[in-house]
Amino acid sequence: MINKILMGIFKIIISLVNLLLTPINNLIVSAIPNLTNVFTTIHSLFNLIFTYVHWFTDAMMLSSECISFVISCLTLRLTIPLAVNTVKLALKWYDKLKV
Amino acid sequence: MRSLNFKRLFKKVFIYFIFTVLFWCLKIAFVNASMLDFENLTLTDNETLSGGSWLSNNVGYYFSNNGFRTIDFETGIVGNLVEVVDKYSYGFISYCSYDNIYQTYRQNELYSEQMNMFDTYVKSFIYSSTVPCTIKYITWKFKYDCGATGTYCNAHPRFVFYGDISDYSLRSYGYLSEPLQVDTSTAQILNQNAVIIDNIDKTNDKLDKLNDNINDNNVDSSNSTISDFFNSFNSGDTKGLQDIIILPLEYVNHLNDKCTPVRLPLGQLGDVDLPCLSETLYNKSEFANLFNILALLINGFIMYKCATSLILFINDLKNPDSDKLEVLEL
Numbered sequence: 001m002i003n004k005i006l007m008g009i010f011k012i013i014i015s016l017v018n019l020l021l022t023p024i025n026n027l028i029v030s031a032i033p034n035l036t037n038v039f040t041t042i043h044s045l046f047n048l049i050f051t052y053v054h055w056f057t058d059a060m061m062l063s064s065e066c067i068s069f070v071i072s073c074l075t076l077r078l079t080i081p082l083a084v085n086t087v088k089l090a091l092k093w094y095d096k097l098k099v
Numbered sequence: 100m101r102s103l104n105f106k107r108l109f110k111k112v113f114i115y116f117i118f119t120v121l122f123w124c125l126k127i128a129f130v131n132a133s134m135l136d137f138e139n140l141t142l143t144d145n146e147t148l149s150g151g152s153w154l155s156n157n158v159g160y161y162f163s164n165n166g167f168r169t170i171d172f173e174t175g176i177v178g179n180l181v182e183v184v185d186k187y188s189y190g191f192i193s194y195c196s197y198d199n200i201y202q203t204y205r206q207n208e209l210y211s212e213q214m215n216m217f218d219t220y221v222k223s224f225i226y227s228s229t230v231p232c233t234i235k236y237i238t239w240k241f242k243y244d245c246g247a248t249g250t251y252c253n254a255h256p257r258f259v260f261y262g263d264i265s266d267y268s269l270r271s272y273g274y275l276s277e278p279l280q281v282d283t284s285t286a287q288i289l290n291q292n293a294v295i296i297d298n299i300d301k302t303n304d305k306l307d308k309l310n311d312n313i314n315d316n317n318v319d320s321s322n323s324t325i326s327d328f329f330n331s332f333n334s335g336d337t338k339g340l341q342d343i344i345i346l347p348l349e350y351v352n353h354l355n356d357k358c359t360p361v362r363l364p365l366g367q368l369g370d371v372d373l374p375c376l377s378e379t380l381y382n383k384s385e386f387a388n389l390f391n392i393l394a395l396l397i398n399g400f401i402m403y404k405c406a407t408s409l410i411l412f413i414n415d416l417k418n419p420d421s422d423k424l425e426v427l428e429l
Binding site: 001002003017018021022024025028039042043046049050051052053054055057058059060061062063064065066067068069070071073076077080084 | 317345354356377390405408413
């Protein structure tokens with residue numbers, strides 16, 4: 001049940017992201033075609049980096065637990081301010097509505 | 100005179116002998132006829148019973164005679180059985196008895212015995228009483244299950260009664276007034292009941308599955324679900340704006356993947372193959388302990404630094420001078 005709900009939420013997010021980004025992407029492709037090359041370059045850069053990143057982490061003797069922990073910490077650092085700001089924004093709206 | 104008397108006496112004895120012989124002949128004939136009535140009481144012939152159906156006679160078959168001491172009750176599936184697993188037949192018969200010692204009529208003093216059948220042979224049980232008793236009635240209830248519910252087998256149940264003729268007269272056999280039988284309508288009702296029960300079972304199974312699905316709080320497959328989440332983005336433009344946004348996240352998701360040897364291109368110097376050190380160097384028995392300690396220190400240091408920075412970051416949330424949140428708000 002929970003798994004299905006998660007999958008449903010993911011599908012909604014995917015649909016929303018596609019819905020928002022597709023027109024922008026089409027606009028870039030048609031209006032600024034050279035920017036597509038930049039995207040391709042960035043894609044190639046990520047590919048290049050991640051071709052060696054596994055070897056690098058292995059050579060650095062970084063365990064999977066350590067990597068997971070680092071990713072979790074970074075996720076928290078990004079999520080906490082977002083959550084706090086969301087709450088603050090909601091409170092601001094509530095105060096304005098109350099007035 | 101004496102010879103006349105002797106002739107008369109001889110004539111009487113002869114007539115008595117003739118009558119005696121005739122009587123015994125008639126008696127034997129009568130007994131044989133009764134035994135024929137009693138044996139091989141076929142309940143149904145060529146009756147096809149659905150799997151799991153109950154064949155029963157809840158009313159019971161009534162006897163009205165004293166004198167039974169031993170009842171041998173047999174049943175079984177005689178005939179061709181469909182070759183399915185777990186074919187068996189079980190059931191019970193019951194009857195009440197009249198106890199001559201205490202002279203108390205105990206209705207529903209049931210003597211029952213479960214019978215199991217694993218093949219086509221006839222299973223029987225014997226009721227023996229130390230005293231003469233009256234068989235008031237016999238009820239039976241048998242279940243013929245030749246396999247899974249809904250399957251069918253050709254069952255030819257046969258009920259055979261034998262009486263103990265050693266102590267009691269054979270007339271006790273004669274009180275079986277009518278043949279045991281199950282009419283077709285009853286069999287049809289039983290078959291329909293079996294179908295209904297089968298459908299109810301199927302519905303219950305579906306409800307159980309639905310209930311299990313609702314109550315399933317297992318999130319073990321969340322990793323694969325998250326991978327699907329990232330992979331689903333690749334269905335569209337692979338080198339567009341979506342890809343740029345999702346690509347780092349996708350790679351982070353695969354950061355824990357197992358190391359694979361890489362080839363480092365060095366231009367004119369040629370390519371250098373870089374094997375995974377964990378498989379070539381770190382696992383050497385000579386250095387294994389050393390590298391384990393080293394890995395522990397490195398990992399511990401990194402995790403310690405991450406944890407402390409996170410704690411400091413959370414503490415900074417309380418600091419009004421901290422501008423991290425405000426920066427985000429901009």
